[in-house]
Amino acid sequence: MKTESILKNNNEELLQEIQTENRKLALMEVCGTHTMAIAKSGIRNLLPPNLKLLSGPGCPVCVTSQGDIDSVIELVKETEIILVTFGDMIRVPGSNSSLQEARSQGADVRVAYSPLDGLEIARKNPGREVVFLGIGFETTAPLVGSTIEKARRQIVSNFSVLSLHKLVPPALEVIFSDPDIKVDGLICPGHVSVIIGLEPYRLLAEKYSQPCVITGFENNDILEGIAMLLLQIRKKEALAEIQYRRVVKKEGNPVAQQILQRVFKATGARWRGLGYIPDSGLEIRSEYKRFDAREKFNVAEIEDQPIRGCACGEVLTGKISPHECSFFGRACTPLNPVGPCMVSHEGACAAYYRYSPLKGGKK
């Protein structure tokens, strides 16, 4: 492999190599777990000032549009369903409320670790309709798809899914096509890539002449991923490579890809910060429509009502850093978040607030 020469296990050596970079460059990560890992490690502060690490639209909770959140809140307020979701979603503010507030007013909203927990809740509550809120990228969507197939096999007819799943490559196309976003290389998401493999990035790298490196989440992984990108840039190459070889295979996970194909099809989706992107969302195929909460409950589409003054959209596209938002650390904190990037623990604002407190929290 072309990158073998720079594979070192020593963080210090990697860091020294990165610190020799003197061109003005911006690398973007598009994974909430990377956002957190980079913030936790302090790597950003160790880089030379000419080398910027931007956070892209990598947190599924953060990129969920305001209108979609409002639709979910309306669904739980107007029906007797049990809504099951991953933890971060319940605190995300809608235009007027949040799932947490709806719960305090009597709605049955439950937090789960796995979509299988949602199926179990449905099995234990045969007289109630249970809706699992499907949030997440290609990492999570096959799990939800598999749960839908299991519900069909086991005839759990009171279980359904409201799919707000999104696909990473179409969002990357938008990032690479936007003249206002200057990116010189991409730190590609590790666990999304466990499913989709290398090929989607190879196509992107070729089409947009952008180096792409699928990177793991430990300090050494991130430093090595950055070093691999810098080496490509130095050699004027634009290749898709895998740094996170511990888990990511070139072909991805074909079983998971088949589940995605069987249960979902691509559809247009609204992204916070990026707007409407064709074929960037996943809707449940008609063969599984009795497990599609959107069909079952005729879920209304609600227009986006952006939160006034909230700059999550700009943060999500790397146009500004969280510290540049006028709400950051003042009107918007993890205890009283204004936008989703401060709610989700993987949001860029929450990560900056938690790990860059002296710069951001006490401005």
Add this chain to the structure above:
Amino acid sequence: MCLGVPGKIIAVKEKEMATADVNGNYVDISIIMTPQVQVGEFVMIHAGFAMQVMEQEEAEESLRLMLELQKIRESYANENREYFEEQQ
């Protein structure tokens, strides 16, 4: 949200389920996406599903790095406890 943790398969059960040892905790997971996995092998787990089979050495390296990070995080939290309490 796309967080994954390595676990060792302890027992394969019926209906595509297995028990995995995740850093000492036994958890039931679905192995539908890794149908070839055997008892004793390591997998990367996300939200109750095994996503990929891993080599033992690689899984142990991931766990070691995660524990190391946990220690750094705890020491960071201790060092900055006063500040965080003030923020609360």
